[in-house]
Ligand SMILES: Nc1ncnc2c1ncn2[C@@H]1O[C@H](COP(=O)(O)OP(=O)(O)OP(=O)(O)O)[C@@H](O)[C@H]1O
């Protein structure tokens with residue numbers, strides 16, 4: 001097979017632009033909102049209240065037990081039939097945030113539980129309320145523990161945003177599809193898109209190890 | 222003791238006034254009744270040593286005083302605040318007022334690993350007591366200096382030996398200026414060669430007039446620093462009195478056996 005290198009070169013920048021304008025902001029926004037949601041859900045699960053904790057458990061179960069693509073379609077193609085029409089971008093951000101929220105909630109919950117009970121007691125003895133202890137003592141330690149699993153969640157999210165192409169969001173993969181449809185060079189474009197995703201993820205992985213190393217200094221081994 | 226001495230306790234209560242009076246303290250975990258009506262009192266400037274076999278409830282007593290456990294019954298009265306009667310459920314406010322009277326030094330230090338030594342010490346004064354940071358830092362520094370850790374203030378707990386960590390734990394408690402210091406076997410997690418430094422600090426605190434309740438297996442130390450020794454077994458106080466009496470000439474058979482076993486382990 002002859003590779004059309006001119007096409008590779010001329011499509012490279014539009015694909016990267018799709019990444020910069022689509023994939024990256026979509027990932028960042030969804031991850032940030034998803035983390036906030038995850039923290040709330042994790043705390044709901046840890047709260048002593050049975051009802052609140054059951055709601056959180058149900059949410060996590062639904063998110064983890066259904067395909068992301070189906071969640072995306074329910075929001076973008078399903079909701080309009082009950083009168084709720086949401087644009088592609090907000091739909092994508094909502095779906096991905098809810099998804100991250102479900103997965104990261106379990107990570108954060110486990111991380112909070114991994115902090116020794118003595119840390120809560122030390123917070124108590126110096127006069128802190130449970131909320132202050134959580135904020136100043138427990139969460140910083142839990143954050144360190146959750147960096148590796150949350151980085152994995154983020155890397156998965158970056159790849160999963162390619163699904164947004166199916167609800168008309170112009171991101172990296174949709175860009176590739178459009179150029180491929182036009183040039184009929186499917187192999188070239190899809191492999192090129194794959195390589196760009198891969199490079200993004202390599203960069204993120206190395207960022208993750210840097211972050212872990214930096215946070216490591218403060219923690220006992 | 223000069224008035225600016227950093228180790229000096231809050232000197233508002235006249236000597237020999239009880240700082241703490243506990244009566245009828247009860248606590249169960251499920252069906253396990255761990256404390257069956259404990260009476261205690263600690264006077265200003267005195268050191269109460271709690272001794273007794275494993276599982277006798279010593280730690281639970283300290284934890285009840287500091288609000289780490291909620292008693293099922295009994296009255297805990299600190300001087301200067303309303304007594305809390307646990308016959309009816311205590312309010313959050315009552316529990317907090319009780320908790321603020323004492324500070325616990327833990328067996329396993331429980332320092333905050335993500336904070337430096339100095340940050341560990343000023344966390345309570347600055348974040349909880351809302352004292353000016355500069356003042357808290359100054360006080361913390363001189364306290365650290367007094368326990369020989371001036372050069373460690375910017376290090377993290379995992380960079381210190383166990384004995385150094387425990388001294389930070391003590392300073393963290395002192396910095397809160399509690400009316401009662403609680404020590405739960407402060408040296409039992411330490412390598413033997415590090416025990417002396419920590420005991421030395423505690424002894425200095427006792428000499429400087431801090432009021433404390435101390436759970437310990439170091440009988441020789443208890444004899445040296447304690448004003449009163451309380452021997453507990455099975456959730457009750459079996460014998461109490463002057464250290465020389467309880468530790469050298471115990472009246473109760475259970476106390477005799479316990480002391481004998483600790484002094485002659487083989
Ligand atoms: N949180 C808890 N839940 C259930 N049981 C507990 C709890 N804390 C303590 N106990 C039980 O209460 C009893 C007294 O425990 P405590 O820790 O007060 O004893 P102790 O005198 O400090 O013993 P040691 O010398 O071993 O430290 C033990 O039987 C222990 O198993």
Ligand SMILES: [Mg+2]
Nearest residue numbers: 279280281405
């Ligand atoms: Mg104990």
